[in-house]
Amino acid sequence: MITKYSSALRNGLSLIKPDKFVLQAAIFRCKRAMCSQAPNVQSESWEEERLPFYRPEQFYPVHIGELLNSKYRVVGKLGYGSYSTVWLCHEKSEKKYVAVKVLTNSLPERTLSGELGIYEHLSNLKTSHTGSAYIRGLYDTFDLLGQDGIHRCLVQPPMHMSLHELRMRSTSQRLDEFLFKQTLLCILRALDFLHREANVVHTGMSSITADRREYFLEMTYGVIDIKATNIMLSIDDKSILEDFEKAEQQSPSPKKVVDENRTIYTSRRLRLPNDNLWGQPVLCDLGQARIGHAHRGLIQPDIYRAPEVLFDMGWGHSADIWNLGVMAWDIFEGRHLFSALDEDQEYSPSHHVAEMVAFLGLPPLSFIQRSEETRHVFSEKGEWLGAGGVTIPDTSLERLEEYLSGNGQQSFLQFIRSMLQWIPGNRKTAKELLNDSWLNS
Template sequence: MFRLHGRPLRHLFSLRSASFRRLFTPSDSQPPDPNDKLEEESLPEYLQDRFYPVKIGETFQTRYQVIGKLGFGVCSTVWLCKDLTQHKYATLKVFGRDLLEGKRRLELYDRINAANTSHAGAMLVRTALDNFQIANAKGRYQVIVHQPLGIRLYDLRHRFVDKILPEGAVKMTLIHLLLALDYLHTEAGIIHTDIQEKNVMLGIEDELILAEFEEGEKSNPSLQKVVGNRVIYASRKLNRTNDYGRPVLCDFGQARFGSARYDGDIQPYRYRAPEILLRTTWDEKVDIWNLAIITWDIFQQDQLFYAKDSNNKDSSAHHIAEIIAILGPPPREMLQNNDYATQFFDLEGNWKGAAPIPSTTLEQKEGILQGKPQQLFLVFMRKMLQWRPAERSSARELLADEWLCSP
């Protein structure tokens, strides 16, 4: 059970009835300078007409009334709303105009929703509650409806003084993520490919924070900028709480169907598995490598891999060198008939020295545990940190690990 400041972070869900339709008034705060970029305007490839001009107070499908803006991304904006039919809160993700990403994401959620929902991991993966399209003179915009979620795992970790989770919270988080991965890999046939702290969100146990969000938007409207006939809103954060629900795996923007082997770049740079770095084919075991990195992130003071050169630029050579320090040289078969690998290894599989190999070990890098708990934890890590994808344990196998199951 999570505990923060001495209080438990329980793993239950509850619903609070939504109120009647509200009237929202524009912000009377000083509007931003027209030349200052706000929210999605700051995106490098921002095009005004790509984003649907959602307005706070607007109702879609005669059902979903927009309460406030939760955030934005490269291809969508995210809004908290009231489901006036079901009398509860929901989240609307509004994709950009005519973007294939919206259609692709919907196909993934359809596959997730069609999988075996009796599996214990089904409730630990974000699902689509509903979907519809908005049309205007510019085009069509896909909307996906989700259950609201709270803060990211990344934000929770940074609420602790040392910016790491206690061992018990780490184990509980991993058990939930492994159940979610087992569900995706064995039931839905999906490879996530982007497992990181920012893509794990905590459930909302007490919907009071959603009611507070609504009242905050009513009494103190968000900063907004009028550009022509559209309004761009600043996002509003949910209030803090000491009670959180279960970790939920989210963001399937880079996911793949898992029945075949793939090639090509995936994963954030320092999360990349060896098969991605060496440009060989890959399968669902890339998610297991990602899980190892996220485990280290939430439990250790220093990153496991930095993947940066002396100029702080992303570097595959430095990343591979760091992996060699931890795991030793890669198996010869990963280098054979691999033209790209010849940049780093000679024909005998020896490291050419494109970057210095750090003089450290996994045991030396681990700085939290001692004695048998440390030994068991390192065994757990090495079940995931393997050059050969086939030698990495599956999510289901990891759920039976001795360290993970120990009190």
């Protein structure tokens, strides 16, 4: 499967050369701090210092060359996020590279314990399911005692770029049909494992930022946080990590010495694989995952939110399937299926539901009757009311789909609609989707 996916990448994706690659400014709320060039003025904000509400005492002051937990030698900085910095390290005893995510001392305990609980739950499963290989693992955890508190550290396999960034590096800024299908097959195997064997709902897949209202986007190699894209490409070529270490030794990353205890390092890029020999797509970030079939409460990035979540109904595994359907459209078409924005360009649930009606038609009355929240946009007879005068846009999936025609387009839209159903029980399961005729054509 890995060989097949690498072949798909070689044949189906034309990459922009890194020195010519410029991320579109409209995607980001703030600049990435990923380049190897340092700011000119030492007093300027660097890396994590640029985050809104940054407080230095919340971040552990990692130093390159430091030995963490008497076991992990810090090689270089991979990136940072709202609740962490991430470092490539060399594990002494097993002589392998790992990514160590050093969390802030302000990370909510509920978030941390939930993620660790999911990993413990998965590790206790005795499974031969192939989908488990498409879930990012957890090697180890340990604590670091900082001056202002304890910092939990997660040790995981290093990852390369996200699927979103891979798509953005393409000259067409989208995945071609064959590569798209191979990617979905990997993710569906992961979901089938989570749903059927682990009884886990992931709750947060997205192809871009988790929430467009956030002030920044974590797009650093190897960084996985609840606001980041969470489908990453694994690293099969160890020389990528070896070259990272050599580059750091030969040309140390620029750094800002804040005081005698704290130094801010510039994140270093991982080079691209030779001949586009990428690893497989891996589903990451289990921080918001839930164990069990039935839950309530708000989950998922806004434009990926399932209708039962929007209307405060109970939700389960099928919420992931809706999420996947929306994400699949975004990846293949190169743009969002839902905009869900009001006149002030703010996320609006009413506009979101109106777009759902445009694409899927009015929901069955049985769905509307499941929650009193539906009365804001639907009448008792199931007619559209629209809160605040919101109207149903004049659009359709057929009108928006741009890259297929004839039977191919019809089969693709049937595949998308099999995931985007008002009633959760009517959506195909991950196992059923793995056998979809269009996906396997």
